[in-house]
Amino acid sequence: MENGYFSEWLPRYRHYLRMRNYSERTIDSYEAVLRRLVHYLWLRGNTDPYRVVFYWKDLASARTDTPVEADTMLITDFLSFLTSLRTYRPSTIHRIISTISSFYRFLTAQHAVPQNPIPGIERPRMKEKELVYLKHSQVLELLASITDLRDRLVIRTIYATGVRVSELCSITFDDINFASQTIRVKGKGGKIRIVFIDPETLEELRGFIGDRTTGPLFPGQSGRPVSARTVQMIFRKYAPAGITPHKLRHSYASELYTRSHNLRVVQENLGHSSLKTTEIYLHTDLDERKKVYREFFPLSGNGDEQKK
Numbered sequence: 001m002e003n004g005y006f007s008e009w010l011p012r013y014r015h016y017l018r019m020r021n022y023s024e025r026t027i028d029s030y031e032a033v034l035r036r037l038v039h040y041l042w043l044r045g046n047t048d049p050y051r052v053v054f055y056w057k058d059l060a061s062a063r064t065d066t067p068v069e070a071d072t073m074l075i076t077d078f079l080s081f082l083t084s085l086r087t088y089r090p091s092t093i094h095r096i097i098s099t100i101s102s103f104y105r106f107l108t109a110q111h112a113v114p115q116n117p118i119p120g121i122e123r124p125r126m127k128e129k130e131l132v133y134l135k136h137s138q139v140l141e142l143l144a145s146i147t148d149l150r151d152r153l154v155i156r157t158i159y160a161t162g163v164r165v166s167e168l169c170s171i172t173f174d175d176i177n178f179a180s181q182t183i184r185v186k187g188k189g190g191k192i193r194i195v196f197i198d199p200e201t202l203e204e205l206r207g208f209i210g211d212r213t214t215g216p217l218f219p220g221q222s223g224r225p226v227s228a229r230t231v232q233m234i235f236r237k238y239a240p241a242g243i244t245p246h247k248l249r250h251s252y253a254s255e256l257y258t259r260s261h262n263l264r265v266v267q268e269n270l271g272h273s274s275l276k277t278t279e280i281y282l283h284t285d286l287d288e289r290k291k292v293y294r295e296f297f298p299l300s301g302n303g304d305e306q307k308k
Helices: 006-019 024-046 072-085 090-109 136-144 149-161 165-170 199-209 228-238 245-260 263-270 275-279 286-296
Strands: 182-186 192-196
Touching: 006 024, 006 090, 024 072, 024 090, 072 090, 136 149, 136 245, 149 165, 149 199, 149 228, 149 245, 165 182, 165 228, 165 245, 192 263, 228 245, 245 263, 263 275
Parallel strands: none
Antiparallel strands: 182 192
């Protein structure tokens, strides 16, 4: 068993994530969580053992030269410390726990700790909530209201292909195959996939590209790819309140599944590694549910009740 200190393993873990093609933004987010954890553990091991309450300012004096091995109770205490100082949404706590679990899975694989302490931690319950999204007709109305060609195509391309904002920003001219009506995108973890695009959107993109033969599909300042922040600003400018690029991606998934009922295709088009991730985007349209209920449920009085 190698064990060791956080000061040794945090850089190794960061290198491990980079080797797995995690974005620098994601790596920074993981490290921020883990640094708060190690600072808390250092305080627990280097202050009065009878002290119960810590504050954010206490973390500033903490260090990373503390052993990586920690039990479930210590991790639970850390989570309690976080929630005692700030109100976190259940989804945020889930993300924090998942980050810590990922780190300890890495340590376990490297034989630095005997086991991952996270499986023993109970996660907060997530309330079911319906995602806000636009139906197809509403998306068309939104697009018709936008006169700026670039801004309209940014929104239309996300809806037409289901790509993430980061994927949209990284599309170059060379990624577009006009003959096969497809676009090559680089997804999470550097995974490459092919998405499909309709002829009308593709023709608008051809006009937008003009004489350009290289470079990003949507150029920003100094010819660099448009930034994710700019895309978000475009949505805030034109889209209804609450409709983000992620919600429009949900619209894409919902429309494709409602019409095809092919969950596997939706999963692959979205670039999800798990069907469980795809399922949260999917729900049956209220009108369709009503139609099926009236047609098939015996008490609705449409045929089957008479066949009992």
